[in-house]
Amino acid sequence: MDPSPQLLTLAEVETLARTAHADQRDKAGRPYAEHLSAVAEGVRARGGDDEQIAAAWLHDAVEDDALTERWLREAALTSRTKDIVRALTKRAGEPPEAYARRILATPGARLVKEADLAHNADPDRLAVLDPTTRARLTEKYTVMRALLRR
Secondary structure, three states: OOOOOOOOOHHHHHHHHHHHOOOOEOOOOOEHHHHHHHHHHHHHHOOOOHHHHHHHHHOOOOOOOOOOHHHHHHOOOOHHHHHHHHHHOOOOOOOHHHHHHHHHHOOOHHHHHHHHHHHHOOHHHHHOOOHHHHHHHHHHHHHHHHHHOO
């Protein structure tokens, strides 16, 4: 009988995420890995566990096509980490209410999303955006925060 595969360490997850998103930039033109790092640190600061921190590193990977759903399915990650990543992966045409319900229904996902929203809504990050984009994103983040309080 084969032993269970060794789970990826947080350092390995970080390296995978940084590599997968290496060519991406955020809306302000910064390397996307800076956002991932900030969300992972935000999860840690909020008392999140290693499964949530791993999910923070990977929270946009499938949505941004940096990694595939097949990769996630086969990855040496806990089922909880995979569930959190799937919960945080937006689906085309999905209303914010349905997205928020999925996050709230997935143990551990809300804390990761709160860290994501906190970094996305950071005034210093938003300040470098054009006024129209800044206003649109501020409204989007405000709505999602309200939906997650239910």
